Amino acid sequence: MVSSLVLFLLNTFIAYVAASSDYYERLLIRPLPQSSVLTSFNFRSNESADAFEHQNFRYFPRSLGQILQHAGTKELHLRFALGRWDAESWGQRPWNGAREGGTGVELWAWVEAQSEEEAFARWLTLTNALSGLFCASLNFIDATKTIRPVMTFQPEGYHANSSNLHLLHGTLPHEVVCTENLTPFLKLLPCKGKAGISSLLNGHKLFDASWQTMSIDVRPMCGPGGGDCTLEMEQTVDMVLDIDRSKRPRDNPIPRPLPIEEIECDTSKGYNGGDTCYPLDKSEEPAWNLTEIFGQPLKGACPLTEQSGEGSMTVCINTPPERILQVNTTGQYEEAKLASDTVRCYKLPTGADFDLVLPQQRMTTGLVLTGPQLFAARSINGHGQERGSVQAVIKNPSSHSVEFVYLESLPWFMKPYLHTLRARVDNSLENPVKETYYRPAVDRKRGTHLELRMIIPPASTLTLTYDFDKAILRYTEYPPDANRGFDVAPAVIRLINPGSSDNKGIYLRTTSLLLPLPTPDFSMPYNVIILTSTVMALGFGNIFNLLVRRFVGIDEVQAGGAGGLQGVLRGKIDSLKALFGRG
């Protein structure tokens, strides 16, 4: 408990520090259970508002700055995420989830514009420019993937001096985040991954993590009274590395079975023997060091960071005090202990590699992790490609009731029925839904946007369900892997608790869903056109044939050639009958 509380303070402290200095970076390492370790990188660079206006960029990347100015974007939040945060065993999310996004890419921004249309036009400019900058398919965020949330997102920055801002939000759940997104991300940093903690960031390890998220946040910050405004850009990379997995050398990544002598057997078992071994799970903290798990060394400090004080302590590790730490470097470094020694920070040497070594060790005290305030899981019920129902289960383990906003942004071809929306709390009868915002989808124009403000009582589970239909698309609207299904963006949950000091808010995201749609046969448009037309022609021909001709007795028309084809056929049939006649 203590440690994480301290960590929380630490975060806020960082925020305070950030306001003063121009460039600031920090790596926070925190070992987690099940031999995994959370490493969260945090970079901040500021630019004074007028310098930014005059296109005078120092730490703020020009490429991004100009895009923002061109698109009239006042505040920007961009997220790349991969994998799942295992809340049961890893506890609370880093930055309370405020710096992470749903699987894939998520983008929301406050755009300054006179009208909705102008705002949307600028939004498109922004997404297209960013997709170029980050090598991501952000340009696919079109009207059908864009919503305008009303309750879920609050501006983090200071916007008193800018009027009619429009919040737009878009997601790409199917986007696969990978190294091509990391490289431009590093390019934005002043030290470009050459020095400082960013020199640890290596695509192979980063995208082999169990969970990882990259975020970019740009927001205007002003002092009290709106004076001396600065534009602050914050970049974070959070990832959970599996130590065993990351320690494997890159040339031999295959987890071959260990030689039997390396496995710790349970000798108390009766059957234990040379060929039989009941494996014991490791009780010791594994040995690891930075260079090993990141695959490359930490190349000294970034010269742009402060030389002294809090801001210079750029590597922190949050472990119980008894955990043995060895620093392995040739250069000068300083160590500082914070928060009753559960957090140890280091000032990196300049120009010399720096490494932290943690030997294998049997621990007596563990690190206390606070559990998250809510657990959320979402799944699709029912089977078949015609309809289904979404079920979201939200657990509140805490002893106080929690108020939160639940945001769904669904694609248009998933047609929810709001009248089937049911929210039940297992131990109370009152309806937890306090407020609803609903904007139904329009085919091929916009997606569904649903926001619910709900209160969940202490120690209870809230189940939210609603039915939906699956639309069948035109065959040109299906992707090449039509039978995989379509991804549905994760639901965003924002906790509303008055107690929170910082204006970032506490967020939580469910996993994305896979929505299989009915598929036509892609191979036969021609056949379909031909067959349908044939049936229509048959009906039409038959009826109009009757309408336009007149009847006469069969004995009034000349047989033979007179009737043309009819005559011929008639003749044929007659001879046929003649044949029968004989038999």
Next chain:
Amino acid sequence: MALISTLLALRKDARLLKIPPYLSALCIIVGVVWLLVLPLQEYSRNTYVSENALLPGQVHTYFTGSEHNIFRAYRHEVASLGDRTTQERNQRLGDILRSSNLKVATQKYSYATSGRNISDENVYAILQGPRADATEAIVLIAAWRNMDNEINHSGVALVLTLARYFKRWSLWSKDIIILISGDSTSGPQAWVDAYHNSHNPETIESLSIKSGALQGAIAIDYPAGPWGHRYDKLHIVYDGVNGQLANLDLFNTAVSVASGQMGIGCTLQRMWKHDDSYKERLQTMLRGMISQGVGHASGPHSSFIPYHVDAITLQTVGDGWHDEMSLGRTVESLFRSLNNLLEHLHQSFFFYLLLHANRFVSIGTYLPSAMLIAVNFSITSIALWVASGRAGKIPNPASTVPPATPGEKSTSSITTKTPMTVAKKDGMIALIPTALLQTNERALFLPLAFVLATHFLGLLPLYIFNNTHSSYLDLTFTIVALLSTLLPHLTAFSLKRFSRPTEQETILIQCFSLLLLGMFLAALATLNFSLSVLIGIATSPLTFIRSTKNKPVSGALSLLLAVLNPMVIIRGATFYFGQDIMSVLVKAAEGWHVWGLWTQVVVWLVWWPAWFAGSVVVSGGLFA
């Protein structure tokens, strides 16, 4: 139009009415022969994997070495759980799974069918794939007790070992769900129902943790005791409830991995020895058809298939030199293949008949046989319809050709007997029996009502058999069999007595009942080909019976029909296959309540009514 009108003219020709019986017979014969021809090499194809993503057997497998020691240890653990209670057992299994960092949960379930109560508990664990985002999952199943109700020692142990082994890999792009179900049929059913939320929460516990859409499931059945047993072949079970089959690609992948990569022979449909001969292939096909036709759950995988989750069971059979690790490597390679899948399995066939581990017949080739058999009923019913339109008997009538042909004599000879209509045609005269020109009206009410009533009557035995206590089932069967043998005669008698159906009405009864039969069988042929064929063949005599005034003939016919009584046939079949009718009925009831088995519905609402209507028509002749 001209063509149609001339065809109409033909339709009025009485000789056409003689053709249908032969036509139907032809259909039936061709249909059956067609079936027998299929096993020839010329008509079957070699299996092939059509989903490119699968790449079966392309990866090297590493499940060896120290894993073997661990496997042995786990097998001892499992063996020691044999006599424990379900709770203790699942607690222990859960602990083992937890120790390899998986999310574990349990599910209680209980079903009540024919007075018995099936209740047990599933334990399952989810391995969250590092590359996965919880949208897709594949399932690895080991039932605690297999179909023969022996404890699946090595199977469960292998699954535990594999779970621990898989956890180390970082390449899983789908979640892997480890399911250890209480038994082989109800357990998986309860689990998969709950997974899709189509369960009844009172009797079946909902799942506390879930993952994404299921992409495939592999079940392992390896009931070797704590000291192991080396097996000879893998028996791959692929048919699901109601005769729905797993995608052929999955089966092919399993075969090519097992035999191609691991060198383990594969067999199917309990054909332990299969020298690729015509006889063996035919036998395999017929066995496959029978088990498909019965539509029962043939393994833990069966319950998954109705949810469009392709699944198979790998059974170890015989004594040989393959050990558990080779089975483990097979599963590993199989999972690597499934892990490659980009789309849900959809490329390959869902309708097929397997003749051998690597020969199959696709729907296009075999469907005609079922359709022909179904069509013969339709043909007869059309013929009967036309016949019912006739005003009594017409002597061989003249054709409409002008009397220049030798037809003339007959024409003139008839002229004396039957009322003739003179048709002038380009100066020549044709004489046509008037009766041919007017089709007389049909009285449809009684036949329709009767046939519909018959079909609804089928609901009664359906209900009875699914809701009788198991101890009375045997008795019930005998009683119902007796009743259903007597009922037609009673009905026929009372019909004669009270409503006196005209000859036309009797014909129409048969017409409609055959029409419905043909229709149902045609529809069924697309859902469950084998069942359609089996019933089609069993009911084929109904095509040829007619109601006659001739007492001995109708007596003989009704005797024949008494033998063709569905219940008699079922009894005979169970006797032939050495099954106990009692257990069959119990299984059927269980299928109805647990797996949603439809076979009884077909028997009681399609087969039985058709037979009933037929025998009423026949025994009508007895009371003429």
Next chain:
Amino acid sequence: MASEPQKALLFAAAAAVRLLLFTAFPSLPSLLAGRVEVSTPVTSFKRLQEGLFLYTRNVSPYDGGVYHQAPLLLPLFSLLPNPSYSPFATNVFYTMVDLLSAYALMQIANSGQATVTRLFTSSRKELRWSSVAIAAGFLFNPFTVATCIARSTSALTNLFILTAMAKASQGATITFVLSMAMASYLAMHPVLLFPPLLILCYDVQSTKMKASPHTFRFIATHSRRLIIALGALLYLSKLLTGSWDFLGATYGVRLLLPDLTPNVGLWWYFFTEMFDSFREFFLGVFWLHVASYMPGLTIRLRKQPLFVATTLTGIFAIFTPYPSIADAALYLSLVPVFRHLFPLMRYTFLASSSILYTSFLGPAFYHLWIYAGSGNANFFYAITLVWSLGLSVIVGDSLYAALRDELDVERPELRGKEVKRI
């Protein structure tokens, strides 16, 4: 014609059957409402509920892709208690709708316009079924029952179409025009029924008041009345929803087919597979095709307007964008009114057995495609083709019979002889 007790018994039985089904199988309505064969995007009850939900919460139901039905249904159904909690009122309502339709059908049958019109008297006019039998055919038609249980709004459309026909065949002009307007307002395409029914109305009036009214004036007045009625309905809807958006969301959807949910018709798969550049063109062609039948039939069968109307309902059941078995039910229950044509029909057995086959194979194939995943869309598509073919055979055959019947009157000497068309 029909004795009162018979009628009462029939209606009681029909109502009993429906209410029994509603109460005995509470899950049946929602099941049927989910069947694509029964309820289409423009008639589905579930979508109606969604529209109601939004309407009662002052969200415009037309600012979304779900609700495509007429605005006036909203206040009507908002009067009834919420069907998801207390469905009884709704069930009774739909039962009543069916009974009223049956009553209208009986009026049509009793009017005898099927056999004897002003200009034409069938030579087989003695050959007819009692109106009770015909009504029974409608009420116990499984398609009608399914539609009623599924609570699809096409039941209402059918009611108004039948009422329009009934009133026309009685010469009650005002009610005829009103119900005509209502039907067209609900489903748009019934407006094509106006000309034939107007002729029918004209004939009946002139036979009633021995002198025929001035033709042109008659047409003008009634067309004007229809336009006024329609305009009033639309304006009322505008007042109700506060904007003209509903036009695009209701009639626009019927015209342009943005929602490709499968149904028994020919349009959905065609436009699923259609190349984008040709979509508009073929939409135009298809609508032209549907509309083209009306003038042709009306002119050729000037003497039997009621038959023209009936045939048109058949055409609707085949060639409109969102047909369902409800439309087929309407047509199939109107055909028995022309009992006297049956002897002249040639493919009755063929067509009816194809309808029978498809109505069983359809659900089976749909299951294979959507749930089992073992078949693909072509399975269900093929069945819809056969279904449409079967219906069009019946339509064509009955048309042949009607023409042949006329011929027998014109030239009695040809009766019962082979004829051919030149």
